[in-house]
Amino acid sequence: MIEIKQNITAAKVQSAEEKTEANTPENESVNLNENTKRPEMLVGSTYKIKPPVSDHALYITINDILLNQGTEQEIRRPFEIFVNSKNMEFYSWIVALTRVISAVFRKGGDCTFLVEELKAVFDPKGGYYQRGTGIFMPSVVAEIGHIIETHLKTLDMLPGNEIDTHQQAYIQQKKAAAKAEADANATNNNSDFPATATSCNKCHQKAVVLLDGCATCLNCGDSKCG
Incomplete structure (x- = not known):
């Protein structure tokens, strides 16, 4: 029991967020959840894609929130996503998609499952090959999934594209065989x-x-x- 010996001149109701902060030890890390408030400024990255099915490019911006700043538990986690394009044909489903993905980001926890879910979306009109890489994209949504995958790798939330020793040896063997065949054809x-x-x-x-x-x-x- 706490005894109050002075007159009470003011009172304030403590919010749930303030209670959480007051009860959190200084050395305990804060995790992202649906109650995390959006800071005034977020740091993010913008990616550009130019699918052949669209006359205009799509610009995908993923903003990250910095948690436990200045401590050993400091981490960056995706907080929201925006997709912008001059092509209004995609407007309705892009708005719906970005809101759902942003909600998953803000929920906290493991959001890496989004990558495989989006990459598995196929366009009934057919896919296309990504410019520059030659990777087949079954749909525009799938390419957005690839962008999210790239971003999560920069945050160390997904492993990088590492090739094991056997795969590297196999690739080098095929490269040597292709070079030898090309040299033989050139000689002939x-x-x-x-x-x-x-x-x-x-x-x-x-x-x-x-x-x-x-x-x-x-x-x-x-x-x-x-």
């Missing part, structure tokens, strides 16, 4: 046909040269002049 072409010869549409050999102003294949005899 140089010995049989001129170095300036181009590929023949009929026999697919690099044996087409100009003879009397007419493109003629030295391998199969095919000629543009008949």
